Amino acid sequence: MHRKIPLSVQVRRFVFIFFGAVLVSIGLELFLVPNNIIDGGIIGISIILSYITNIPIGTFTFFLNLPFLIVGYKQIGKSFALYTLFGVAILSLTVNLLHGLPTVTKEPILATVFGGIILGVGVGLIIRNGGSLDGTEIVAILFNKKFPFSVGEVVMFFNIFILGSAGFVFGWDRAMYSLITYFIAFKMIDLTIEGFEESKAVWIISDKSGEIGETLLARLGRGVTYLHGEGGYSGEGKKVLFTVITRLELAKLKSIVEDIDPNAFLAIGNIHETKGGQFKKKAIH
Template sequence: MTGTRLLMRAVTMIFGSLLFSVGLEIFLVPNNIIDGGITGISIIFSHLFGIPIGVFLLVLNIPFLFLGYKQIGKTFALSTLFSVVVMSIGTTLLHPVKPLTDVPLLATVFGGVCLGVGVGLVIRAGGSLDGSEIVAILVSKRMPFSVGEIVMFINVFILGSAGFVFDWNSAMYSLIAYFIAFKMIDVTIEGIDQSKSVWIISDKYQEIGEALTYRLGRGVTFLHGEGAFTGDGKKVIFIVITRLEEAKLKSIVEEKDSSAFVAIGNIHDVMGGRFKKKDIH
C-alpha cells in the first residue's frame, strides 16, 4: 500500500470517527437517545455511572478486537482500533459542547445521519467502530443464526433497554435513530448513484448490445453461454450501469426483444475498465 493511499485511509477514518462523535455528543446523548451495539451499552453505562462515554467506548471495544483478531485479520483489527481511539477522544473533547438541539425528533434524525455516514466512511476505509459485529461473527460459527440475525437480536435488546434506563419515548426515538443510521451506512458505502450489473440473454443480442452502447453510452461485453437443457450456444450481454439508468435499460431491452431474460444485481464498487460513459455522437 502506497503512502498516499495509507494517508487517505487514515484521514477518512479520522473524519468518519469524528463525525460519529458529533452524532453522539451533539445530538443523541444529550437527548437520552442511544445507538445499537457497544455504543448503546456505552451510553447506558455512562448515564448510570457518570463516567464519560469515551472511556466505555474504548474499554468495551478493545476486548472484542483481541477476541476476534484471528477472525478478522491484523489490518482490519488495527484499523478498527485506530478508529475507536479517535472516536473515544472525539467524544471526550465534545462532551462539554452544548448540544445543537433539545428537540428529540431533530436530534434523532441528525444524530442518526451523522452516525451512519461516520460508520460508512470508516467501513469504506477498512475499519469498524463497533465490536458487536465481531461477537456476532464468532457466535454465528457455533449457532444456527446468521451474523445479521445475531446483530439484530443484540441491538433490539440494547435499544429496548433504553426504555428502562431512560423512558419509553427515548427507546422509540433510539429505534428511529438506529434505522436512519443503518440506511445511511448503506448510502455511504454504496453511494447514492449505486452501480448495477446486468446480464441479458436474447437471440437479438447484437441489436440490444448496439442500442445499449449508443443510447446509454456504456461499454457492453458479450459472454459465451450454453443452455443446460438444450445444449445450445447462447450469447450473454453483460453491462454495468447506474441505478438511475436501470429504467432506460429495461425500456431498450423491451423495445428490442420483449421475451429477453434480464437479471440485475447491485454492485458496491466498480474499478478499472471503461465504466465511465462514452461520448456517442
C-alpha cells in the first residue's frame, strides 16, 4: 500500500516545478534560442524543428513529450507522470509567451554559459521535486528494461545524435557551443539536486577510537557512532568510528586524528543528503 503524499508537499512540488519550468523557458528564449544554441533531449529536437518549420518551440515540446508519457505511464508511476505533464505544459506555454523578446546577450559564449546555468537550475528543480521535462529519459528507462544498456548510456546516445544534428542545421560552431551548454546544464542539474552543502562520511579504525571520538565531540561538536568490526587478516576485534561532517570540517578532523593516532585508518566518502539522526552540530560550551 502506497503512503499518500500530504497535500502541502504536493503543492510545494507543483510550485517548484512551476518555477523550474519558467527558469528553463528564460534560459532558452532569452539566451540560447536567439543565438542558435540548443540543449539535448526533446527540447533540442523542438528547437531544431521550430527553426526549420517556424512552428513555436512550445508546441513541439508539448506534443513530442506526450507519446512518451503515455507509453511510460505504467513504468514511471502516476505521480511522476502528473508532475512531468505539469512541468512540460508550463514550459510549453512560457516558451511561447517569451518568444520574440530581445535576447539578453548576442555574445555566444555568454549565452552558452548563462543559458546553461539557468537551464540546469530549472531542470534540477523539476527533477528534485519528482518530475521531468524530457521524454528521452522515459525511453531510456524502457530501453534499460529490455536491452543491456544503462539509462545514462541511452540518454547520451540520443543527445549525441541531437547535438550532432545541430551542426547540420545551425553550423558546427553552434553545435560546439551547444555541447558546452549541455555540459554546464548537466553539472548545474547535479548541483541543484544534491545541494551546495556536500557532507562527508568518515570511517576511522584506530586502537584509540574512544579518545578520537571524545575529541571530535568536544572540538567539532559532532556525534559519533561506534561500529564493531573484525580484522580480515588478524581476526582481532576492531572498533570502527563513524561520523558525518561538513566539507569545511574535514581538514580539522584529519588533524585531530593525526595528533591522537598517526597510524589510524581513515576512509572518507561524499554524502549528498542526510536526514534524521543527530547530524546537527551539538552546542559546545
